[in-house]
Amino acid sequence: MTEGELFSAAAITSFRLNGQFLAVAEGMAKPVGLTASWWQVLGAVLHEPLPVSGIAREMGITRQSVQRIADLLVDKGLAEYRDNPAHRRAKLVAVTAEGLAAVRRISPQHAVLAKQLADKLGIDELQHAVEALQALSAVLEGWPS
Template structure:
């Protein structure tokens, strides 16, 4: 029989996988009218406040550098992002959002805001804050364990 820590871990993982699927489906629904996909929105969102190299975006998103590179190239081709020189690394260019990319993000803002308000009302703003903090703590704990190379 599984111990309670193992059961909790399994339930947390399964719930996280389901929530991830729900978030991705919702992101597709919110992003589509703005001419974006969920993946494009994620990459643009990662560089809204400051340009980042592809590897930095991948670390932030928890995905592979190759998948971010493919999306960044598409965003650049479509004029939603641009590559800029990186003073810290000659070959690893920075990805930055363009005015057109910012406009696309702005277009999805009202629907995003409306859903966020509905979610906060459903769960309660204070409880939603606690949930977000707990998810961030759980993510940091997994990073800490993975970073330490522990398997038990």
């Protein structure tokens, strides 16, 4: 394959993989009353509250999309806005106890699917795939759009 063909194949494969991951995530999130997008935003703030812009950067999605989802999560009691000492107007999004409980209800199914994937691919091949995806992402980070 040429460089151009490899670049196209990487892009098309990434788009397909994204769709597949989203479908799997929807399947795991739906039984606990979440969507894949809600789970994604809650996952970004499980360890520390972040501003909407920080979540967007972390997840590679638009600030407007995160804002819409964060507002829904706050309305449903799964997240809350907190004052941000670093920026008066940009509130921090934090997971609530209810939001954390919802994410934790996904964990058993997540563990089952992770084990099945590792068993099917092999742990070394899965590790290699993750490293290759991370390397590709790092190269594209900050690439002119």
